[in-house]
Amino acid sequence: MSEALIFEQSHPGRTAVSLPELDVPEKPLAELVPERFLRKQPPRLPEVSEIQLVRHFTRLSQRNFCVDTHFYPLGSCTMKYNPKVNERVASLDGFAHLHPYQPEEEAQGILQLMYETQECLSEISGMDRFTLQPAAGAHGELLGMMLVKAYHQSKGRLPKRVIVPDTSHGTNPASVALTGFTVEVLSSRADGMIDPDALAGAMDDDVAAIMSTNPNTLGLFEKEIVRIAEIAHRHDALMYYDGANLNGLMGICKPGEMGFDIVHVNLHKTFSTPHGGGGPGAGPVGVKEKLAPFLPVPLVEKEGDRYYLNYGLPQSVGKIRAFYGNISVIIKAYAYILALGGKGLARATRGALVNANYLLSRLKDTFPAPYGDRCMHEFVLSAANLKEHGVRALDVAKALIDTGFHPPTVYFPLTVPEAMMIEPTETETRETLDAFSSAMIEIAETARANPDMLHESPRKAVVRRLDEVKAARQPVLRWKQGV
Ligand SMILES: *Cc1c(COP(=O)(O)O)cnc(C)c1O
Numbered sequence: 001m002s003e004a005l006i007f008e009q010s011h012p013g014r015t016a017v018s019l020p021e022l023d024v025p026e027k028p029l030a031e032l033v034p035e036r037f038l039r040k041q042p043p044r045l046p047e048v049s050e051i052q053l054v055r056h057f058t059r060l061s062q063r064n065f066c067v068d069t070h071f072y073p074l075g076s077c078t079m080k081y082n083p084k085v086n087e088r089v090a091s092l093d094g095f096a097h098l099h100p101y102q103p104e105e106e107a108q109g110i111l112q113l114m115y116e117t118q119e120c121l122s123e124i125s126g127m128d129r130f131t132l133q134p135a136a137g138a139h140g141e142l143l144g145m146m147l148v149k150a151y152h153q154s155k156g157r158l159p160k161r162v163i164v165p166d167t168s169h170g171t172n173p174a175s176v177a178l179t180g181f182t183v184e185v186l187s188s189r190a191d192g193m194i195d196p197d198a199l200a201g202a203m204d205d206d207v208a209a210i211m212s213t214n215p216n217t218l219g220l221f222e223k224e225i226v227r228i229a230e231i232a233h234r235h236d237a238l239m240y241y242d243g244a245n246l247n248g249l250m251g252i253c254k255p256g257e258m259g260f261d262i263v264h265v266n267l268h269k270t271f272s273t274p275h276g277g278g279g280p281g282a283g284p285v286g287v288k289e290k291l292a293p294f295l296p297v298p299l300v301e302k303e304g305d306r307y308y309l310n311y312g313l314p315q316s317v318g319k320i321r322a323f324y325g326n327i328s329v330i331i332k333a334y335a336y337i338l339a340l341g342g343k344g345l346a347r348a349t350r351g352a353l354v355n356a357n358y359l360l361s362r363l364k365d366t367f368p369a370p371y372g373d374r375c376m377h378e379f380v381l382s383a384a385n386l387k388e389h390g391v392r393a394l395d396v397a398k399a400l401i402d403t404g405f406h407p408p409t410v411y412f413p414l415t416v417p418e419a420m421m422i423e424p425t426e427t428e429t430r431e432t433l434d435a436f437s438s439a440m441i442e443i444a445e446t447a448r449a450n451p452d453m454l455h456e457s458p459r460k461a462v463v464r465r466l467d468e469v470k471a472a473r474q475p476v477l478r479w480k481q482g483v
Pocket of ligand 1: 076244
């Protein structure tokens with residue numbers, strides 16, 4: 001089953017295409033292309049036959065682990081099934097063949113779609129204005145922090161600190177630091193939530209913003225979020241909503257009504273774009289009216305029946321991406337939102353909550369659930385009870401691979417020892433959830449009876465246990481037989 005690199009399969013002179021004889025006079029390349037653009041040596045491309053080419057890439061594609069083949073309960077990532085019809089819609093000729101510099105009058109359809117997507121996201125999140133430009137959630141956070149800075153600067157202020165809870169996603173502090181603010185980590189209460197009293201104690205006029213995820217990364221709804229926003233606003237600090245967990249909320253309640261001023265939405269998580277492996281995704285950012293003047297240009301706007309790109313925002317933070325955003329992802333989100341409608345989105349959320357709670361109730365007697373037996377769309381378990389057998393969350397994750405399931409997110413959030421963060425999503429059946437929980441329970445039993453077996457897993461995968469530090473620091477990108 002080993003697969004040689006395509007370069008290793010190469011034979012000089014072998015080719016996958018045969019072209020007819022030239023029926024026009026041949027010209028030297030140098031006559032057609034300026035000399036300085038010509039290579040000195042031909043590129044080192046693999047030379048293979050058509051069937052070698054087809055088999056190589058088909059076999060590699062069959063090694064993909066994806067939602068279309070297996071359950072993928074990666075917490076925080078919302079790996080749900082994405083309806084194929086949305087791919088069809090996004091690749092319709094009228095969309096796929098548009099040019100970004102097409103005159104506005106010839107691009108009214110896509111501008112209308114973008115405008116209406118902004119309107120839908122505003123309605124879902126309770127915000128006033130949206131930009132579709134950011135290419136991912138983390139990019140949305142970066143823009144969010146740029147908006148925070150522009151907002152305070154417009155008032156002649158320069159607060160320096162941004163508060164993030166200790167359960168926050170790593171991209172939150174990174175975005176804060178990249179924008180030149182100082183990260184201030186706030187410890188959560190024993191129940192996993194932000195402590196409003198501790199927050200009030202940490203607040204002063206030097207705080208620019210508070211970043212929060214709701215439901216938070218422990219899968220808990222921040223019940224005191226309205227009070228938290230009041231405390232922030234008393235000091236004119238802005239509330240930033242990390243919308244990666246919107247799948248636990250959409251259609252039911254709105255961040256805008258909880259007091260948030262800026263939100264990002266991960267379209268690739270919540271609104272139907274396959275992800276994992278790096279994109280493309282989209283992280284549209286919505287704001288309350290007071291922040292609208294700072295949004296990146298161009299904004300998609302409507303006047304009468306006409307849609308247009310508005311570059312006329314003197315206080316804008318500028319452009320943050322080429323053109324207008326990852327349009328195919330936005331088309332898929334639009335199709336998904338319209339297909340489900342408000343009621344459908346709420347139903348999807350309820351399904352996600354029911355599935356997560358069902359799974360939690362099946363697993364909580366095997367693995368400690370540090371934050372109780374109720375959750376939103378995801379939950380965190382601890383594998384710390386297996387430590388006495390020398391088994392860690394990492395071993396449980398690797399053993400799951402052999403059972404045909406993708407491991408959950410492990411070692412995040414950082415506040416839970418041996419954390420395993422599980423998000424089943426609304427698209428899974430009860431049978432799948434039962435099979436997954438049985439596999440988890442069986443692994444816990446093996447941990448007690450035969451822990452060494454877990455240390456050797458995965459045993460059935462194409463690659464076995466990797467040295468994760470070495471794999472990141474010294475990646476070996478050449479396949480060697482037997483490795
Ligand atoms: C995924 C995620 C992000 C970052 O989003 P990307 O689209 O991957 O950049 C931020 N916060 C949380 C809680 C997330 O789960």
